[in-house]
Amino acid sequence: MSNTEYKNIWVLIEAAQGKVRNVSLELIGRGKTLAAAGNEKLVAVVIGEETDSTGQTAAAYGADEVIFVTGDEYRAYTPDAYTHALVKLAEKYQPAVILIGATLNGKDLAARTAARLQTGSVADCLAVEAGESGEIIWTREILGGKALQQAVISTRPQIGTVRPGVYPKGQPDDTRSAAVIREDIRIAAAEIRTRLVDFIKTAGSAGPKLEEAGIVVSGGAGLQKPENFSLIKELAEALGAAVGASRAAVDAGWAPPTQQVGQSGKIIGPDLYIACGISGAAQHLAGIHSAKVIVAINKDPEAPIFEVADYGVVGDLFEVLPALTEEIRKIKTT
Template identity: 55%
Template sequence: METRSKDVWVLIETYADGSARNVGLELLNPGRTLADKQGGALVAVVIGHNVQGAVQAASAHGADTVIVVEGEEYREYSTDAYTEALDRLVRKYGPTTMLIGATQNGRDLAPRLACRLGTGLTADCTSLDIDEKTGLVAWTRPAFGGNLMATIMCPDHRPQMGTVRPGVFPKPQPGVGHAEIIREEIRVPGERIRVQVLQVIKEAVNGGVDLESAEIIVAGGRGVGGKEGFRLLQELADALGGAVGASRAAVDEGWISADHQVGQTGKSVRPKLYIACGISGAIQHVAGITSAGCIVAINSDPEAPIFGVADYGVVGDLHEVLPALTEEIRHLRG
């Protein structure tokens, strides 16, 4: 596809009420860096139904321009309608770079769109930069089971596309917002949308866990020893006002649901405080906590690799350390 601008586009995914999902706003952060380095504008693209809230949020979080496509056909996400709309927009404006959140819908949409446009896509990036020699976007992501970081470039095709998981970048500070708003009318006839959503059933998973925006996370691994052990973690998390996370080993054991999983195939988190209990510190787990402010590890093995990334370490049995810690915190908090 022909590039007609140096602009960087960020897709702002929306909720059913028309507000912006955090991940789109987070991507305005690296989007701004890339746009400034490439000498282009930062453009947010909002597709949905009654999306005024998302448009305002995109502007407040630093977009120079917001392109809006609204319509009944975009009320629920559908691969066909969203691909069609974005495909037409990209062909009309010709941006050089496009960022999409690696959410369930983003992971469905991005490869479909890349394929239509005949370009490449780097999925699940953890950092983005401009390669000084070539001026290309350098997309970095874990490869070979997280054992090394690969930096990928897309020299021949445009736009350069990538997905980034929620929680990898902090949201920019919101301001007043002066974005130019461009409204595009793109109609996708019903017969072109091959999947119809008949019913949306919301599953209540432990009241829902929002690890990506939690400021404090108490996470447990195989060392927790069972479902019962997670009660100790929940008590500490409650005392601190935090959320409970887990390693994949604990999830695979069936001690806690998968939406608590932190790491390469779980969630990337950026709490101010991350307390890792009975977690060895495998590279795939650590990949999800590199943006944590302070890491505290509680582990009975003084040689556990988690101590290599922790700011503070407690060598001991978590079944003794956690109740004592919880009691002390409750005491301090009155």
């Protein structure tokens, strides 16, 4: 088949209990832009549980069609079952592009699907754009984040994973509707080599997910030593926020890599981002460019973080943070 026979932009939807993950909504918005550039449809693909809310949410954010694949074998992610379903769908409908969130499951599924379809894929992208000639340009980091690479995939379908937070969620339009397609794709139990035994929360997993949180409190080198990171956790707990960290704090061992915010960590777009003792290196600022409101607390009035902050507090964070946490707790108890 020639590349021109492949049509439409697909977005794989990740959802739990009927709630669509933010990265999927971000990719629907981006996929809609790419689809419009090529005069194509934006198709949301849901493998797993079918709920009214999942389909309605996908439509509200821009999907023209929603394809559901359901069954007992898809109740929880397994590499064999999900890859089988996505490959069968791609072989039948021949999409031009498949966008998948760069989550643990998403990265696994994208690589397996590309291998099965013998097509090209790009992982962990920071941008996906339509070129002047209609080609899709994928941008990702190389050399440990020291450089960016742009790639064009010559085979079809093109498959790429995109980091959560690099694109903002659009505004939903609840008046929109989408055509619903249900596909019956079965796989023998013997072909599924893994099964879900249990979900185990990791240490420090309390609170909202960093990529999905409406409020994030992050700490940096200004905290000076690991035990002082408790100030960040206490403020986050008072606000119902997620905990983040700068690369310097993670490199020092004060916070796990899963909490690193920045170009080489997680790119986020919360409603409120509070940076505590973070100077504002370029790679960190690249991770918070989609934040709606940024508050910076730093004793150095010349810190670069103040150039992007909506509100700045020049002061000793060891005085500011306990006072702020105490006031928030008072407000919440009155």
